[in-house]
Structure formats: structure tokens, C-alpha cells
Amino acid sequence: MSTAPQAARPLLSVRDLSVTYPGAGEGVPAVRGVSLDVAAGETLGLAGESGCGKSTLAGAILRLLPRGTEVTGEVLLDGEDVLTMRPGRLRAVRWTELAIVLQGAMHSLNPVQRIGAQIAEAIELHEPGLGRGEVRGRVAELLELVGIPAGRAQDYPHRFSGGQRQRVLIALALACRPRLLIADEPTTALDVMVQAQVLRLLARLQDELGLAILFVTHDLSTLASVCRRIAVMYAGRIVEEGPSGEVFRTPAHPYTRALAAAFPVIGDPAFRMHPSGLPGDPPDPRDLPSGCPFHPRCALAQPECPAIDVRLRPAGPGRAAACVLVEPS
């Protein structure tokens, strides 16, 4: 279902995507029929914990998954299916249409190449007609855009702090002016203050460049503060979707409720000396519970939950949740 108000075709439309990794028997189902839309210039937050399939989903959109992985469904970028693109077209689309920023900024940059040269390389590869001066100008512009003085293009990665390296990676991702940025836990390894700096930078870029962002993290409160819409994943499926403020403040799915309560509202007496969590652990995709895969951890589980494979159903205007307790309105 689509919650975008406009009738225009979304920039990215993922349709019934499933990803199965090779493994014993029928393989490991990491993503099990996910559909989502990201409009041009929009920020969609994708929340979930380890093993829920969110990073696999991000990798599938960019076709970065290992060989032998079974991917079905469609990833439509402006109506064109990324999954069936020829290699040449795919190379052009990566960077110029779609780009990704991963967590762990320390390990994604080449340690023996100046950062300016790394960014220039990406530009030259995709726009071979540009002169050296123009490329240098673009590198300077990109660095300034992410708040790093252009003069530092000559420095090697080790000369930068963790937060600065994450900014360099964002500049690198933006080198070929993509329209959609996939940010997979871009702030997870960073300190709170640096995290706030990077989040503010992403918000500014979205505003200034009209960039669409798919923001993937386990931290629902971060998503609520930077994204217009949120989709929550559990065991390879989207279990709730809607406007971020509403999903965060009045979750419809018991799992979303637990995620929202995991990071307390400081000052709220309800959380004082009262940490809130769920029993058990996120399920192993190799061994998913029957029916609703959340039922073993759900405080509100009904007798029928182990038997019903509940799908997303409407849960108010622009909202959907996959829970038997949600009344189809």
C-alpha cells in the first residue's frame, strides 16, 4: 500500500521483494515480501533490529548482495526495474541515481589515497567528459557541502576523526548527484554530539538538494526526529508503516510500541527506574516462529496468533500494521 499523498510515481518503489540466502534446505529467508515507496525528496525511515532484514533490503535495492542469493519481486527506480538491469546500466544508475552510506566509516575509505582523489575518481568514472579543473571544483564543492574545508582534500583518511570520515563518505556518496541516498546505520558508531551533527547535515542536504533518503537504523527515536514516514521491520516483513510522529507516539503494532519505549523519554516519570524491553531475542531468520513471528515475545498475543500469518492491514489514515488486534477500519 502507498501512503504518499501525491499521485505522481514514486522515485523508488519496492514491490513484493523477497530475498533468500543460500543455506541448508530451502535457504534462509531474510526479506519476505516487502513493498515500500519513497517519493522524490522524501525521507523514509526503516527501523528494525539485527536479523530483521533491513540491511539485506538496502543491499537488494542496490544489487549488492552476494552471488547465489535469490531475489524476487521488483525494485522500480523511476519505473525501471533495478533487478533486471544490464550490468552497464546498473553501473550508471549506482552513484548517479542511487548511492549508499554504510556504518563503520573507518573501514570504507581507502587508507592510502587522499580523500579528494577518492571523490574525484567517482566523478571521473561517471562523467568522463569533465576537465580536471571542473572535477577539482566539484570535489571542493562537495567537501564544503558536508562541512569540511576544501583544503583538506589533500589529506589521507587517518587525518580525520570518525565524524569527519562519515562526512567524507557522505560527500563521496553525493559525488555523482544521486537522487536517492540509502543511509544504513550512518550514525551508529558515532558519539551523540557527532551523531547530531551528521543528522543535521543529512536534513540540510535533503532540503537543499531535494535528495530522497532511505534511512535504516534500529533507533526509532532517531528516525522519528529526521524522517517524515517510518516503516518498521520484523522477521523480514514490514509490520507497521505510517507518518513518523504517529508511529512513534501512538504505535499500532506491539513490536513498534516496544521499540518506541526502548529509548526512554528523559524526564518522563513512566520511564524513571523503569527500563522497558521485550522478553527473548529477535528471531533467527533460519528458524522463524509460526504464524505471526512476533507472537513468542508479544505481551498481547492471542490464542490464534501462532496460527495466523497476519499481513499489513489499514490502521488509520496513511497507516498500516500487521497485527490481529488492529481493527480493519
Place this chain on the structure above:
Amino acid sequence: MTPLLELRGVEVGFPVRGGGVARAVDGVDLAIEAGEVLALVGESGCGKTTLARTIVGLERPDLGEVRFEGEPVARRGRALREYRRRVQMVFQDPAGALNPRQTIYEAVAEGVRIQKVPGNEEALVADALSRAGLRPPERFFPLYPYEVSGGQRQRVVIAGAMVVGPSLLVADEPVSSLDASVRGEILELMLGLVRETGVSILVVTHDLGLAWNIADRVAVMYLGRIVEQGTTEELLGDPKHPYTAALLSVVPEAGVREPQILAGETPDPVRIPSGCRFHPRCPLYVSGEAARLGIEERCRTEDPPLAPVRGGRQVAACHATAATAGVAG
């Protein structure tokens, strides 16, 4: 009343390549009472982990002293062994803290053997695992760390610390590597241990939400020094140091407060700024508020001491706080 553990003027430095000393802990006074949870909060590089390591005896102070139950901590012999039994460390990453080739039984029994805890070893291990929520404990005895979940590994680490009957647990980021939904359960376990056994916990974290969840008091550390300290309600409800206020403002909470994003990152402890060490990043100093209060010069040249900021136990090291408190009477 004598505190359980007390630090007096503790300094710990590390020589750095090319000369100079990184003053990781630069004059810290701190007390932990029996049965309380104290959160030591700060960004990476502020010295909080060095301080924790100093408390458990992994680093030696260059200056100042660590006192336990009113006595200086022994440096050798049986008294040191006894101190090491009573003060236990829970490390950050439960995957790294456990020996992958040791069963869970062996991991927990190791402490019993090293500390020569009297009693039946198997009964002690079973009791510790069971108190840590791993029930029935016998089921976990033969398992290896990779065979259990991240949350369960953290429980094993906590059981290994609790099995020797400590008076103080020093926990360094105990939940930062765990999934959001698992986090609350581990924090709940820690609160339960305090209630049931009267153990004190010093929890080292960058996460103010965690402090709101479980801490009685909070101490905020910046560049080797405690800059503010108070009860959790006072300190997080009405922070008096501008650094605490800034840290609190960037906790993502769907835009509750106007975020005060400090420029840059924690400075190098080799070159601690003169005067108030926070002044180059301080919003009051940078915005000219300090000049308006007529204290700009002092911020730059005088190192502010921790001073009471109200009738209660809250103290802050800030010229502006001291000046405005004086005006308000």
C-alpha cells in the same frame, strides 16, 4: 557516612608519541555509596573508560588515590585480591569479553576458582546464572558463547561478575551493543541485582536515556574532569552546566528541545584548553553570553571548580552558573 568507593584528586596520564602526555583523567573526585547506581556520562575520549579501568585496578593513578570503605586500596597481597573480588568489571562487548572456546559453565566458574569462593562450585554457578535470568541454568552449562544470543551473552558476563559476590559492579556501556528490544531487559536485570543483593553499580555510558532508566545519580565528564554531578532528576531535569545541557538537547526525542549542536569533537587530551576546558566549544562563550555576564576573561583563564548550584547535592564547574546563581541569590 563513609562512601563505598571514593576517588580523591585522581589523575591518569599516558605518554604519547612525539612527546607530551594525554591527561585522560585530570583530577577527579567522585564517591559511590553502597547500593546506589551512579552513571558516569560523557563522549568518547572524555576519559570515562580510563576512570573505570582505574577503579578496577587496571590502571594506576599518577596522582590522587582510590579509597574503598574508607581505606586506600591495597597495591599488593591478599588485600588487593580481596579488593579485586569485591569490585568487578562488566566489559562493553559481551562477544569479546567471553572466551569463545570456553563453555558458559567454565566462563562463570573461572571467577569462583580464581577468587577461591567457598562453597559448591556447581551450585554457585547455577545460582549466578539463574539470578542473571538464564533459567534453567543447567541447560546453559554446556553451551558455547556463539550458541546463545547477544542478550544472553551479556547475562553470562554479568553472572560471571556476580558469582564472586562483589560490592561494586563497574559496567562499561553494558547495553550499547545490544538490540533495542533486549536493552530494557538487561537494565531491568541490573536494577534487580541492586535491589536483591545491595550491590552498587557504576555504569559508564554516553547514553543519558540509560541514566534516566536506572541511575540514582549522574556525573558528567568532559576532557578528564567531572563538570557536573547531581541526582538524576535534578541533573537531567535542570542541567546547570552548558555541556550537560547540550548533551541533553541532542538526545533524539522527536524534537522536544531545540538541539544545541556543539561544533567539532572532544578536543585532544594532550592539549587541554586553558581556563575552563570547555570554553572553546561552550555555547555561552561562543555566543557572547559569557561576555555579557562579564566573565569571558575568567572562562579563558581560570579553571572553574565544582561548586554547589542549589540547596541540594548538585554541583557544576562553570563560571556562568556560579555568576548567575550569585545574582539570583
